[in-house]
Amino acid sequence: MSPGVRRLVAALGGFTATGVLALSAFTGASAAGATPVSAGALAPTYVETHALARSSAQVAAVEAYWKPERLKSANDFPPKTADPKPDGNRSSAAARSTAQASPATTAAATGAGQWTVRPAQASRSAAEPRSGKKASSGAAAQAPKTVGKVFFRIGTQEYWCSASAVRAKNRSLVATAAHCAFDVRSGQPVQDWIFVPNYRKGEQPDGIYVGHTLVVHSRYAWEGDYDYDYAFVAVHPGFKWQAQKDAKGAISYRRVSVGRLQDNVGGQGITVNRGNTVKAVALGYPAGPQPGGSRPYDGHTLRSCSGTTRKVTAPTYRLDRGIAIKGCDFTAGASGGPWLVHYDPAKGIGYLNGINSLSWNRVPDGKNDEISSPYFDHTTRSAYNRAQSIATG
Template sequence: MIPPVRRLLAAALFGALLVLPGFTGTFGLGGVARADTSVQTVSLAKTAADVQKVANYWKPDKLKKADNYSPATPATKPAATATSTAAATAGPVTKVLKGRSAPRVSPAAPKKGGVASTMGKVFFRFGDKEYWCSASSVAAGNRSVVATAGHCAYDPRQGVAAEYWIFVPNPGPNGETPNGIYVGSSISMHLDWAGKGDYDFDYAFVTVHRGFTWTEKDGRYVMTDVGRLQDNVGGEGLAINQKTGNVVIAFGYPAGPEPDGSRPYNGLALELCKGLTSWTVAPGLDLQKGVQLQPCSFTAGASGGPWLINYNPAQKLGDLTGINSLTWNRDAKGSYDAVSSPNFDSVTGEIYRHAAALTTPSKVT
C-alpha cells in the first residue's frame, strides 16, 4: 500500500514496489561519470546443440502459455557480500576503449523490404520459474542484436544469467511467432550491473542466433531456419549522449497491476507512451544518472521495451535512446505516472559495439 504522504516512489517494472526516501523533484546529472567502464560478457547458448536444447524447451504448446508467465524478474540489489561473486561468475571482462567516437547507427529496414517489426518479447527462466519482458531489435553489423533491460537477462543478486532465453518479435496472442524465434547467444552488459545491480546500467545487448520457426512434419515439430534477426524484422538505430527535454516514445507490453490494484493492460498488445525526458535519481538503486519519461503509466511487463526518438510510424523505425527500467509513482496516487531508463552514454555505445561484433554459428537447425 502506498503511504498517505507525498513521496517519490520508484519500482522495478517487474514487481514489488520499492519505496525510496522522499524527494521533491528531479535533478540535473549531465556531468556524472563512472570510473569503471568495463563490458561483462556471459554466454547463453554457444553451439547448435545448445540452441536445440533451448528450442525444445519452447515448443509451440509451451509458447501458447507464455503470456501467462510472470512479467517479473528479481527486483532488489544484491547484498554487498555477493558483489564480487556475481561479477566473477558472469564471464570475461573487456575494458572499454576510451577516446573512440560514439557509434553512429542508423535504423535498418527488413532485407525483404516493407514495414519493420523490431519490437517483441523475451521469454526466459530464473530458477524453476518462467518470466517475460519487452525488447527490440537494434541494427548491427552482425544483424543479430536485441536490446532489453539488464534485469531481463541477468540476475545480479545470484550472479546468474537467465536460462532458455529467446526473443520473439511481433508475438501473437496465442504463442504465434510470425517472425521467428531467436535464441540468445551471449549477453553484453556493464560490469556494474553484473556485480552490483547498479540501475545506472540496467540494460543489456543480447547477441542472438539465427532464427527458426516450428514446422509440423509427420506428427512432430521440426525447426525451420528463417535467417538473421535484422534481415527479417529490421533494426532500430542507436542515439546516445542525448540531452533531456526530448520528446520520446516508449514501447512495451505492460501487464502487471497499478499501485491501486487495477489492471489497465493485459500484456498482449504493444503499448506506447509519449512524453518529455528529464533527469532523475534513485539512490537506493544506485541510479545517479537516470532519464525519466513522463507521463507514462506502464506496469510490469514493459521492462526492456525501447525508447525511440525520430520515430517514423510508417516504417516503424526510430533511434533507440533508452529502455524501460523503472516505473515511478511521483504523486503517490493510484497509478504509475512515469518510467525511467539508464542514461545511454558513450559507455553504452561501447557495450553495444561489443555485442554487434560477436559472431554466431552459420547453421543451428
C-alpha cells in the same frame, strides 16, 4: 531518501518501493561466470560478456524447452521485475575497483559527444505490422516488427520482458533491460533466453531467436546500479515451429530455419549522449497491475507512450543519471522495451536512446505516472560495439 522517492520508485515490472529496496549488480573486473568471446573488438573492462547458448547442443536444448505448447502459455508467466541486491557473496572490493573504469559522463546535460547508428529495414518480406491509434500509453501507431518479447528462466520459474532488434554488424542483436537477462542474486545470466519479435499472442510470425551471448555493464552485474540497466544480446539465426498433421490428423511440429534477425525484421538505430531533454517514444508489453490493483493491460498488445524526457535520480536503485517520460503508466512486462527518438511511425523505425527500466508512482492515485531509462552514453556505445562484433553463425 526523500519522502517523494520512497513512494514513487517501482521497478517496471512491479516492485513498489514503500520500504528500502537496495539493488546490486556489477563490477568492472570480470564477474564470476563472465566468459570471454573469442578475440574480437577490444572492449573496456566494464563491458562483460556472458555465454548463453553457444554449442549446437545447447541451442537445441533451448529450442526444445520452448516448444509451441509452452510458448502459447508463456504470457501467463510473471513479467520480470527489478532484482534485489546480490546475495552478499560477491566482492565489493572488485566492484569498487571497476567503478573507476567507467566514470560518469560529462555530456549528459549538453548532449556533447553524440554518436549515432542509422536504423535498417528488413531485407526480406514479412507479415504486415499491426496498427493502432497513437496515444499516451495507447496502442502503437505503427507496431514495429523489431519489438517483441523475451522469454527466459531463472531456476524453476519462467519470466518474460520486452525487447527490440537493433541494427548491428552481425545482423543479430537485441536490446533489453539488464534485469531481463542477468540475475544479480546469483551473479549469473538467466537460462533458456529467447527473443520473439513482432510477438502476437503466443505466435512467432517472424521467428524465435536463441540467445548466444549477453553483454552487460559490470556496474549492473555486481552492484545493481540502474544507471546501467541495459543489455545487448547477440542471437543465433532464427527458426519457427511449423505445424503439420499426420494421416490421422494428429498435429506435430517441425523446426524451420528463418535466417538472421535483422534480415527478417530490420533493426532500430542507436544513439547516445543526446542530452537529458529529448522527445522519445517508449514501446513495450505492459501486463502487471497498477499500484492501486487495477489491470489495464494484458501483455498481449504492444503499447506506446511518448513525451519529453527529464533527468531523474533514485538512490534506492543507485540511479544518478536516469531520464524519465512523465505521464506514462506502464506496468510490469514493459521492462526492456525501447525508447526511440526521431521515430517514424509510418516505417516503425527510429533511434534507440533508452529502454524501459523503472516505473514511478509520484502521485498516490493508484497508478504509475512515469517511466525511466538509464542515460545512454559512451558506456552504452562500448557495450553495443562489443555485442555487434560477436559472430553467431
